[in-house]
Amino acid sequence: MKTTERQTMYDLTSVLEFDALSEVRPGSSILISGPAMSGKERLAYDILADGLDKGDGAVVVTTGDGAGSVVEEFRSLVPDLDGSQLGVIDCRGEGGTDEEAIGNAHAHHVSSPGDLTGIGIGITKALEGLHNAGNEQGRLALVSLSTMLTYTDKKTVFKFCHVLSSRLDSAGYIGVFTIDSGAHDDQTLQVIKQAFDGMIDVRDAEGGGREARVLGLAGEPTDWQDI
Amino acid sequence: MSDSDLPVVLIVEDEPDVAETYKLWLQQEYEVRMAQNGDEGLEQLDADVDVVLLDRMMPGLSGDEVLERIRERNLGCRVAMVTAVEPDFDILEMGFDAYLSKPIRSEQLHETVDNLLDRSEYDSLLQEYYALVEKQATLEATKSSAELAESDQYDELTQRVVEMRDDLSETLGGIEDDSDFIATLRGLSDDEDN
Numbered sequence: 001m002k003t004t005e006r007q008t009m010y011d012l013t014s015v016l017e018f019d020a021l022s023e024v025r026p027g028s029s030i031l032i033s034g035p036a037m038s039g040k041e042r043l044a045y046d047i048l049a050d051g052l053d054k055g056d057g058a059v060v061v062t063t064g065d066g067a068g069s070v071v072e073e074f075r076s077l078v079p080d081l082d083g084s085q086l087g088v089i090d091c092r093g094e095g096g097t098d099e100e101a102i103g104n105a106h107a108h109h110v111s112s113p114g115d116l117t118g119i120g121i122g123i124t125k126a127l128e129g130l131h132n133a134g135n136e137q138g139r140l141a142l143v144s145l146s147t148m149l150t151y152t153d154k155k156t157v158f159k160f161c162h163v164l165s166s167r168l169d170s171a172g173y174i175g176v177f178t179i180d181s182g183a184h185d186d187q188t189l190q191v192i193k194q195a196f197d198g199m200i201d202v203r204d205a206e207g208g209g210r211e212a213r214v215l216g217l218a219g220e221p222t223d224w225q226d227i
Numbered sequence: 228m229s230d231s232d233l234p235v236v237l238i239v240e241d242e243p244d245v246a247e248t249y250k251l252w253l254q255q256e257y258e259v260r261m262a263q264n265g266d267e268g269l270e271q272l273d274a275d276v277d278v279v280l281l282d283r284m285m286p287g288l289s290g291d292e293v294l295e296r297i298r299e300r301n302l303g304c305r306v307a308m309v310t311a312v313e314p315d316f317d318i319l320e321m322g323f324d325a326y327l328s329k330p331i332r333s334e335q336l337h338e339t340v341d342n343l344l345d346r347s348e349y350d351s352l353l354q355e356y357y358a359l360v361e362k363q364a365t366l367e368a369t370k371s372s373a374e375l376a377e378s379d380q381y382d383e384l385t386q387r388v389v390e391m392r393d394d395l396s397e398t399l400g401g402i403e404d405d406s407d408f409i410a411t412l413r414g415l416s417d418d419e420d421n
Contacts, residue, residue: 120412124405159353159415167408190364
């Protein structure tokens with residue numbers, strides 16, 4: 001795409017030390033897959049926080065945490081956070097936002113994780129807000145696809161991911177999407193994976209702690225590595 | 228598509244001169260249907276219609292009301308709103324896929340209709356792509372990697388998945404702007420309801 005050529009690669013190695021993550025092409029969409037409680041969401045947020053530190057915009061599509069708590073989370077991850085660099089699309093279908101907590105971040109509410117058009121409108125507004133705030137690049141996190149899959153079928157989620165990836169590509173953003181690998185059958189996981197450029201697998205290590213590997217972004221799948 | 232195989236455009240416009248002008252511009256490339264008001268428009272609307280040009284200000288049912296009923300029927304057609312003034316509200320949120328402000332030039336009308344038809348083509352390619360990916364995933368989930376390596380069917384599928392992915396991103400240029408993005412997402416939700 002025209003817009004992506006002049007943009008610089010994304011370096012995610014300060015979050016995860018893998019060579020395959022040192023030059024992630026703008027427009028890439030990455031699936032973060034792992035069992036429940038394996039730190040997928042933490043990892044996705046860390047990737048966005050790292051971007052905020054480097055001047056990238058951040059967009060969070062959340063099906064679990066409210067917009068207010070997401071903004072607070074990022075305030076603690078990025079102490080000198082400028083709220084105008086952050087957009088949150090809260091899909092829980094609950095109103096009652098704490099305006100004070102949100103500050104000058106761009107927050108949008110969507111009626112349900114199955115309301116794809118609503119999510120799209122929220123993302124559009126967040127991208128526009130960030131663009132107007134001077135962000136040329138940015139990172140988007142969607143947590144989680146597993147919740148979306150309980151509201152709508154895998155075909156629709158697959159297509160949604162594909163269309164969203166295409167939108168991120170034209171914006172020059174990268175996207176990270178979390179999925180609970182234990183919550184879906186193999187076939188569903190295989191289908192969803194196909195909508196992404198690459199994947200970060202996380203799991204609990206045998207000796208405690210966590211490990212990860214990277215598939216599909218550059219060269220062969222990496223080995224498992226402690227994180 | 229209908230008998231003629233040309234894409235079908237439905238013009239819902241209460242001013243006969245204006246409607247005739249649009250028809251003249253479009254009839255070489257499309258099968259054109261005409262309706263003078265919202266009720267007539269809804270009568271003329273069926274699964275063959277690809278694009279609706281909908282005048283917003285009409286006596287009787289307004290364009291907004293007609294749009295709402297079109298969406299309720301889940302027909303999957305694309306709707307371009309025609310307005311006298313540039314809309315100062317969010318047409319995406321209202322459920323329109325595009326808007327045109329009067330006076331409309333021929334070139335502009337063609338461009339909008341073509342773009343909306345491209346969206347539909349993107350949808351059907353995406354549908355086809357999904358079917359391939361699902362087949363591939365089923366094989367991967369049920370066969371060992373040794374069996375997959377031996378399978379010509381799997382090999383062929385994998386090839387086609389790659390080709391199709393390129394088609395989707397290159398031939399149609401992916402998602403170019405916000406209204407494309409929202410219109411495509413709206414299409415996905417419509418498919419799901421069918």
